[in-house]
Amino acid sequence: MNRVHIIWNDLAKANSPSLLKKLYSADLSQYIYCIYEMHEKYCGIAISYSAKLEVNISQLNRLKDVSVYIQSDTSFEDSNLLIIKLSKSELLEIFAILCENLISAVSSITDQKRVIKKVLEQLEKWKALFDSFNSNGLSAAEQQGLYGELFLLRKFLNRGFPHHTTLSCWVGVDRALRDFQYRGWALEVKTTVTNNHQRLSISSERQLDENLLDYLYLYHLSVETSDGNGESLNQIITEISELINSDFVTFNLFNQKLMEVGYFEKDKGIYNNRHYKTRNENFYKIEGDFPRIKESELRDGIGDVKYSVIIDNCNEYLIPENTVFNTVNIYARD
Template sequence: MKTITNMPMNNKVLEIWKQFEQNRHKGMVKRLYSSDSTINVYCIYQYPEECYGIALSFPKTICFNIKPYSNLSELKVELYEDSSFENSWLLCVTITDKDKKSIFSYLCENIIQTILKESSIKSAVTSFANTLIKWKNLFEKTHSTGLSKEEQQGLYGELCLLQKFLSDSKNSLYTIVNYYVGTNKSLRDFQGKNWAVEVKTTSTNNPQLLLINGERQLDDSMIDNLFLFHCSVEVSKSSGETLPERVKEIKDMLSSDLAALSLFNAKLFEAGYLDTQEGQYSEHHYKLRKETFYHVTNDFPRIRENELRSGVGNVHYGITISDCEPYVVSEASVTNTTINHD
């Protein structure tokens, strides 16, 4: 395995792979992602097989069971002797499907950023192992039956807000897409430095109640500003806009920024939305009835973590929309406090 070290340190994974493609060194090559960390994580590439991936180096004193990852359909997980360090393993995860290379690069980018924040190499290995299980589930979705009706509706509402932010923001397109974290099961759907926005999408079947998932979802104790975006839609089989049409609109907006477009594709993949299955989503049409922003503060109707009795957790509850009316704020107020404030 050949190691290459002369690299601009702010390169992203996809850019590093492109450099590997141009150099065409036979066999497996690796390139250190960052020299500022004691955790050695690499971008890797194998030619002429054209395998793309990342790798983590760690001491052999840390046990890692590779068997659970031996039968992944899209990914290959392998453990090698790391010739760069004494008594060390090199844990490699690669993909050979070039059509998914761009999406995979941003999944890799996300895990690298997570790994580099870990306080020890042992915790970095654990984080990597947990992520491999998540990736296994993500890539298995390529063979699934697609999103449920509820998941489609929820994704549609999130994309409505993403499109608003893309239209209103002074930040780069990539930055705005990066704020969208709902697809990786984060606590809220959009997250910035000191703000967050949670999206709730309802249809006319039950428009008066918003379901809250957990005691922390509307808890603003750790951030400066928390907002709730309620997207009310009417669902029909013929009138309105489909989920694939909304996706296409956003992709058109991002077409001038390939990095942002690739990141958005990765977000859709994390959500379980695949272009190959979009025909399944043409049955449901959404017509926007009302879009409302609420500032979650003071006596906003909610349950906060510090209000729970000892032993109580994982609370799911509903709030009535009419009781939220005193906290309505304008869209401009939200954008100025969130995406245009960071």
């Protein structure tokens, strides 16, 4: 259990009929509480802020399984509470992780207006997350893509990169343009299961465009799939979890990113029988005449470009793995 979950349990033991709240931490710049109401048995968090701030939560009316509302904060003069509570008890573990990460996201922000803005942005992201919880798990293609990104994420961690920085670099779950990006570099991951003349699908004219970047790399992981020979999605997630579980904030961030991509504990049984075995892996530096379509090359009126790259034709752009990680390491530790 994380800190918010522990505080909820403590509040439940009080057996009080009224709404209870307890400060999450006195070290934060804002007053953020864990709350518990015995009668309806709901848990949540509450953020105190000045009543002078105008806060619009109308867009959160359709937030599934979570209620968001505002009420007066009687602990302070001219203050309100932005209350976020869970209405579905079976989602408590997920909700606890999300609350923990929301608190972490605003912990270093001192301006109340910016805190509330950040909280509302995070709640917007929760909409899609709770919708995906009710799905039937990841498709075969989604599993394959996630495995490839995790395979590279594990490489970063095993090379001693700072854990939280590494998880922050993994932006593919946020539907970003590339799968990994940090400061002046970016890296796109493509995972395939076919044999010869492998085609890599490129989703836009910007994905392999190094404009505005110091370095852009492409990582191609070729795998075989089977019912039992190799590594499952569940196994690689367990291994990464063990690598980072001593870092509480990073561990929670990893779990939230998995949920954002649609991986939930309830679906683990779906992924037990699909295993991946590495056939080949290569890094490419995107530069010069690497075969791609760049945004600056498009005629007016053309957009949303999708195309394929025949990776066998790109051997002159191969780059050693150590060179990639040495370059990235400079940015990660700067």
